[in-house]
Amino acid sequence: MLSKSPSASSPVLPLAIALVAGAIAAGIILWTIGSLPVAIGFVAAAVVLAGVALGVRHWTGSAEATEPVVDWSLAQTLASVSPHALAVTDRAGRLVCANDRYAALFGGYPTPPGVLGDGVDASALAGAARSAWRDGDARVTVRQGDAPLVATLARAGEAMLVWRFEGGQAIAEAVTMRAMIAGDVGERLGGAGVMVALLSADGRIRAANRVFRARAVGNEDATIEGRDFARFLVTDSRGRVRFEREGLGGDPLRIVQVPFVDDPDGPMLVAMLDEEEAPVGLMPIAAPGSAAQVRALVSLLPVGMALVDRDGRFLHMNDAFVRATGVNPVAPPLYPGDLVVREDKAALADAVRRFAGGAQHSADMAVRLNDRSEEPIALSIAGARGLGEAAVVLSLRDTGEEGKLKRQVAQATKMQAVGQLAGGVAHDFNNILTAIIGHCDLMLMRHSPGDSDYDDIQQIRANSNRAASLTRQLLAFSRQQTLRPQVLQLPDVISEVSNLLKRLLGETVQLVVNHGRGLGSVRADPGQLEQVVVNLAVNARDAMLSQGGNRNVLTIETLATSAQEVRAMDDDVLPVGDYVTLKVSDTGTGIPADVLPKIFEPFFTTKEVGKGTGLGLSTVYGIIKQSGGYIFAESRPGQGSTFTIHLPVHAAAAEPPRLGTNPKLKSEPTEPAWGSGTILLVEDEDMVRAIAERALARQGYTVMTAEHGEAALELLADRPHIDLLISDVVMPTMDGPTMVRHVRKVYPTLPILFMSGYAEEQLRRSIDLDQVSFLPKPFSVQQLATAARDALAKS
Structure with a gap:
C-alpha cells in the first residue's frame, strides 16, 4: 500500500488537506460499501477537525509553518477491501495513495496515465483525467495488453483525483x-x-x-x-x-x-x-x-x-x-x-x-x-x-465464497442501518411517551379511584407503558438499551421466572429445569435475562403447539463450560474462556435449514400475518451480545431445536440486587419525594420540558427552564444560585455534556441529572463526569421526582 503526506505551505493548507483527506475517504467509502450517510459523516468530521486545528493555530499565534501529517491509514484500509485497483493523484499528477490491487495489476506503483506507457490508450487516460478535473468525473475503456480495462475517475475536492480500474481479473x-x-x-x-x-x-x-x-x-x-x-x-x-x-x-x-x-x-x-x-469418403473419427x-x-x-x-x-x-x-x-x-x-x-x-x-x-x-x-x-x-x-x-467458476461474502457484507450493512433507524425512532418515541405518561400522572393526582375518568386515564397510562416496552425491544435489538448489570447466579434468574413460565406454557407443555454444578457468577441485567428466557420459551411453546400431540417438553439447563471444553469445540466465533451456559431445548417441529440463518434478523417471522412482530429473537440476540455473551441455534427438522447461550464467568463476588433492575421490583416508590431548592431544567422538546417543570414544581422545587444549552448558559450568566441541573443529553445548538463543562467552571460541585431517550451505555463516554446521574426516558412524574431527590442527596 502506497501513501504520501503533502507538506504545508500556508496557514490554511491544513484545512485544505483535511478536507481533501475527508473527501477521499468519503469517496472510497461510497464506492466500497455504498453508504451515503457514512460518507457524509466522514466529510463533516474532516471539516470539524480542520476547524479545530485552525482555531488552535489562531489562538496560539504560532507564526512558524508546520508540516501537517495526513493520516491515510483509514483510506488505505478501505481501499484494500475493494476488488478493484484504486489510486489517488494530486493536481500535479503525482501518485498519493494506491492499494495492493493497483500494484498487482500494473506491476508496481506507476503514475496514471503512465501505467499504459505511451500510445493511444495512455492518451485516452490523460484525456479522461482532464475531463474529470473539469467536469468532476469521467469514464473510459482502454486496453492493457490484450484485455480491456474500464477506468473510472472522480474528482475529490479541488486537489485530488481518484482512479478506479475494473477488469483486471482476466489479466x-x-x-x-x-x-x-x-x-x-x-x-x-x-x-x-x-x-x-x-x-x-x-x-x-x-x-x-x-x-x-x-x-x-x-x-x-x-x-x-x-x-x-x-x-x-x-x-x-x-x-x-x-x-x-x-x-x-x-x-x-x-x-x-x-x-x-x-x-x-x-x-x-x-x-x-x-x-x-480418415480414408477418403469416411467421416474422420477420433484416434484411439x-x-x-x-x-x-x-x-x-x-x-x-x-x-x-x-x-x-x-x-x-x-x-x-x-x-x-x-x-x-x-x-x-x-x-x-x-x-x-x-x-x-x-x-x-x-x-x-x-x-x-x-x-x-x-x-x-x-x-x-x-x-x-x-x-x-x-x-x-x-x-x-x-x-x-x-x-x-x-x-x-465457483463464486460461492465471493457471493457469500457479498451477502454477509450486505446483511451487516442492513443490520447496522436498521439498528440506527430503530435507535432513532425509539429516542423520538420515548420523548412522546414521557409527555403522555407524565400528563396521565398529573391527571391521576386530581382523580381518585371511583371517579368516572380514573379508569380511562389508567388505560391510557397502561397502553403507554406497553408502547414503552416496545421501544425497549427496539433498543435491545439495536444494542442501545440501558442495562443495569449485576453480578448474579444464573439459576437464581431461572428460579425467579419459572412460575411465570408455567403460566405462559400452559397445561400441554411440560417444563423441565436442570442446573449443573460449579457454576460461576455472571454480570448481566437480571430483568433482561428473564426477558431472554421468556422469549425463547414462548417461541418454543408456539413451535410445539403447532404440531399437536401430548409429548411437549421444554427443557432449560444451566451448566459450566470450561476453557478446555471451549478449546475442544474449535469454534471460530466463541473465544476461549470460562462460561456459564444456558440451554433452552424443545421437542417441536424444528427449524428448517433455509430458515435457520435468518431467525435473528429483525422483523423476520414464520408466523401468520398479525401474529408475530419478528422482534422476539432479534431482541434476544441484542441482549446477549450487549451483555458480552454469545448465542447459537441448532435444529434438525422433526427433532426440535436448541438455543445455547454462553455468558462469560465474572470473577467478582455477587452484589445485592438494586432497586429497578428486576421487573418484579420496578414498582414505583410510594414514599413522597418532596424537596426544596432551585433546579435548572434544560430540554429541547417542549412537551417534555413542560411536563417535567410541572412535576418538579408540584414536588416543592423552584424550577428555571431553558430550551437548549446556550439558553441555559445565558440564564446562568448572572450567576444565580441553583442546587441541581437536569438536562437532556442530545440537543441542537449545544448538547448537554458540552453545556455542563461550561457550567462546571462556575459551579464546580453542582450535581447533574442527565435524561435521554438513548441508552446510557451509548452515551457513557460523553456523560462520564463527576456527580452525574442518569434517568432513561420515558419516565413518570414520581420517577423524575425521586431521581431529583436522590441526585440532591448525593451532592
Whole structure:
C-alpha cells in the first residue's frame, strides 16, 4: 500500500488537506460499501477537525509553518477491501495513495496515465483525467495488453483525483495461465502430445509450450510470442488443419478452444492434438489415444471442466469440477441436469442440447447446485468439435465464497442501518411517551379511584407503558438499551421466572429445569435475562403447539463450560474462556435449514400475518451480545431445536440486587419525594420540558427552564444560585455534556441529572463526569421526582 503526506505551505493548507483527506475517504467509502450517510459523516468530521486545528493555530499565534501529517491509514484500509485497483493523484499528477490491487495489476506503483506507457490508450487516460478535473468525473475503456480495462475517475475536492480500474481479473488469470504453459504444466502436456498456446483477443500468441514451438517453427527454443497464430496453420480442401511448415503431408490437427475467462474479448487458450487421417469418403473419427490425451489436458487445467457427449451424458470431469460441484466421484451423476436444482434443469438441458447440435460460440448461465441452492455459480457452455465422443465442454467458476461474502457484507450493512433507524425512532418515541405518561400522572393526582375518568386515564397510562416496552425491544435489538448489570447466579434468574413460565406454557407443555454444578457468577441485567428466557420459551411453546400431540417438553439447563471444553469445540466465533451456559431445548417441529440463518434478523417471522412482530429473537440476540455473551441455534427438522447461550464467568463476588433492575421490583416508590431548592431544567422538546417543570414544581422545587444549552448558559450568566441541573443529553445548538463543562467552571460541585431517550451505555463516554446521574426516558412524574431527590442527596 502506497501513501504520501503533502507538506504545508500556508496557514490554511491544513484545512485544505483535511478536507481533501475527508473527501477521499468519503469517496472510497461510497464506492466500497455504498453508504451515503457514512460518507457524509466522514466529510463533516474532516471539516470539524480542520476547524479545530485552525482555531488552535489562531489562538496560539504560532507564526512558524508546520508540516501537517495526513493520516491515510483509514483510506488505505478501505481501499484494500475493494476488488478493484484504486489510486489517488494530486493536481500535479503525482501518485498519493494506491492499494495492493493497483500494484498487482500494473506491476508496481506507476503514475496514471503512465501505467499504459505511451500510445493511444495512455492518451485516452490523460484525456479522461482532464475531463474529470473539469467536469468532476469521467469514464473510459482502454486496453492493457490484450484485455480491456474500464477506468473510472472522480474528482475529490479541488486537489485530488481518484482512479478506479475494473477488469483486471482476466489479466491476472491470463498471467497465471501464461506461467503454467511456460512451466511444468506445459512440459507435462507436451509429454502427452498436447500442444498448447495462449492467444490474445486479436489472435496473436502470448505463450506456447515447447512442443508447439518445435512443430510450428522447427525450433523448440524459438521466440514466437507476438506472432499471428493463424500464420502457422493451413487448411486443405476438406477443411483439415495442418502446420504450414509441415505442408499438406503433415498430420492433421484437432483444435480445441478452452474458455477460462468470462471476458469475450480476453485471452483464449488453444490446445492442439494430432489425429489420424480418415480414408477418403469416411467421416474422420477420433484416434484411439486422443480421448486419453484430451482427458489428460482437462484434468491438468485449474478451471473446473467437464466433457459431455452428444446425448447429454458426462464423459469426464476434472478434479476442480468435482470439488466445485461437490459430486461423489465414486457415483458421479449421469447428466449435467442432475447437479442443479429442479428450476434450472430444463434450461441447462436445452443449452447442452443446442451446443451438442453444433451451436457456435459459447454461452454463460447461472445455475444453482442441489447442495447449495442459494449460491448460484457461473457455468460456461461451449460446443466441442473433433474431440471424439465429446460434443460439449462445460466449465465453471465457483463464486460461492465471493457471493457469500457479498451477502454477509450486505446483511451487516442492513443490520447496522436498521439498528440506527430503530435507535432513532425509539429516542423520538420515548420523548412522546414521557409527555403522555407524565400528563396521565398529573391527571391521576386530581382523580381518585371511583371517579368516572380514573379508569380511562389508567388505560391510557397502561397502553403507554406497553408502547414503552416496545421501544425497549427496539433498543435491545439495536444494542442501545440501558442495562443495569449485576453480578448474579444464573439459576437464581431461572428460579425467579419459572412460575411465570408455567403460566405462559400452559397445561400441554411440560417444563423441565436442570442446573449443573460449579457454576460461576455472571454480570448481566437480571430483568433482561428473564426477558431472554421468556422469549425463547414462548417461541418454543408456539413451535410445539403447532404440531399437536401430548409429548411437549421444554427443557432449560444451566451448566459450566470450561476453557478446555471451549478449546475442544474449535469454534471460530466463541473465544476461549470460562462460561456459564444456558440451554433452552424443545421437542417441536424444528427449524428448517433455509430458515435457520435468518431467525435473528429483525422483523423476520414464520408466523401468520398479525401474529408475530419478528422482534422476539432479534431482541434476544441484542441482549446477549450487549451483555458480552454469545448465542447459537441448532435444529434438525422433526427433532426440535436448541438455543445455547454462553455468558462469560465474572470473577467478582455477587452484589445485592438494586432497586429497578428486576421487573418484579420496578414498582414505583410510594414514599413522597418532596424537596426544596432551585433546579435548572434544560430540554429541547417542549412537551417534555413542560411536563417535567410541572412535576418538579408540584414536588416543592423552584424550577428555571431553558430550551437548549446556550439558553441555559445565558440564564446562568448572572450567576444565580441553583442546587441541581437536569438536562437532556442530545440537543441542537449545544448538547448537554458540552453545556455542563461550561457550567462546571462556575459551579464546580453542582450535581447533574442527565435524561435521554438513548441508552446510557451509548452515551457513557460523553456523560462520564463527576456527580452525574442518569434517568432513561420515558419516565413518570414520581420517577423524575425521586431521581431529583436522590441526585440532591448525593451532592
